Amino acid sequence: MTTRRERLREATVREIQEAARRHLRAHGPAGISLRAIARDMGMTAPALYRYYASLNDLLAAMIESYKAEIGEALEAARDAVPADDLGGRLAAAARAFRRWALDHRPEFTMVFGAPPPGYEPRAEGEIPSAGGLGVVFFTLLTDLWRRERFPVPADEDIPAGLREQLEHFSTSCGLDRADLPLGLIRVFVGCWVRLYGLVAMEAFGHVHFVLDDAEPLFEAELAEVSAMLGITRPLPPGHSPSASAAQNAAS
Amino acid sequence: MTTRRERLREATVREIQEAARRHLRAHGPAGISLRAIARDMGMTAPALYRYYASLNDLLAAMIESYKAEIGEALEAARDAVPADDLGGRLAAAARAFRRWALDHRPEFTMVFGAPPPGYEPRAEGEIPSAGGLGVVFFTLLTDLWRRERFPVPADEDIPAGLREQLEHFSTSCGLDRADLPLGLIRVFVGCWVRLYGLVAMEAFGHVHFVLDDAEPLFEAELAEVSAMLGITRPLPPGHSPSASAAQNAAS
């Protein structure tokens, strides 16, 4: 049973988070200040210490909640594609990840940029995954592998140092080693690195030195990865037909 | 001829940069403050405005100089390998990039993390490249391709939207389209994304959810990319023989 106090407290926490998010969107990660949040709420800054031990704690809580929301966004995008079209589901989730990053650059920076000094991604028991985030892609890959049996490196082809760690991850996740080969985890990590790399480069603006619109590259990489995973379908929708070829030769 | 005033000013600028770098290393990007720098130098904060228009300008200057130093580090690592061993040179440069990132996490965060709002990577004439940084890898790849002719996608296999941008980049770099195919640039970008992705994930601490030491993965990815580039040599030195297998089953 939730007491009245608890409900009020919960509502206040939500209001704090909403105000913090507003400031994040408006002024970036460095623009989140306790005093500004309190001002928005018609309170004074020290009152916020009843809810968070410090600004850093508030930021950490924001990161966690954004992680959860990214996971939900990915799952929603995945579930919008028929369950038998695993390739389409993977593409949808990958595109959703990129979309979220580009539509929420400050938020993405908080979650996937350099963490504030002293931040620890709360290693609660659960599944030791990227906050239930990489797990979306991982389960898609495992399902895909079970169906398509796309080629993965054999155990003995994985360097020993890497193999040990993949084994550790596999057992600590409670995976069935007989069912899912280490090579599959190896492939997953490789795909995740490519996805993260491209999306992070784009979100952080490090891709303009060669491209001014990274979407075609993203789609090409996605197609390449998909091919690697035995997905042959033509990757249904998702990329607009290069509708913006203007503003190229501008000084 | 440089006047005495100019020499003094230059020395002060250097001292400012050194103090700023000290604070960056000690307290992270957010720990750089004009007042602390001035205090270190036995000055007052407003004096620094004679040298930089704002703190953001100082940070931007730091980013630029770090970019240059990364480029130099990569070139040095590359040049430490015989010029005929292009695969070895590529591996050395890639390893140097990772090493630099891990040895200079705050600096790496400034250069390759989310830029401060309002930062523009001074697009001076020169070569429109990542501050002469990606250019190291790009020229290595072109040399490698000229020698090995590893497979690259044909122009017509590159999606139109991406191809247009690669063409734009190629011409704006003054490259000879007849000599260097677009597919080579395509491959370069793909390799750069993988390298950036893995190194950034590691430097930002986003890889611990599956690995606690990303070096074996890095070496495996490097080997894979090298194979893709027609490099068959066994990738001479560079990774220690998995000497640290301790601290695995810790809580």
Next chain:
DNA sequence: CAGGAAAGTGAACAGCGTTTACGGTGAACA
């Protein structure tokens, strides 16, 4: 109804970026 936990306030401390007005000091120029 009494006690106490919870929530919020106001003042204060130490720090920050930045602007302004002001003093020297040294170099250049008549």
Next chain:
DNA sequence: TGTTCACCGTAAACGCTGTTCACTTTCCTG
């Protein structure tokens, strides 16, 4: 040689920040 002026630095101030402390108010509980 004397003057002028750009340059370098300072002190004070404004408004902002996170955080702590002592205090009051309010509401729930026993």
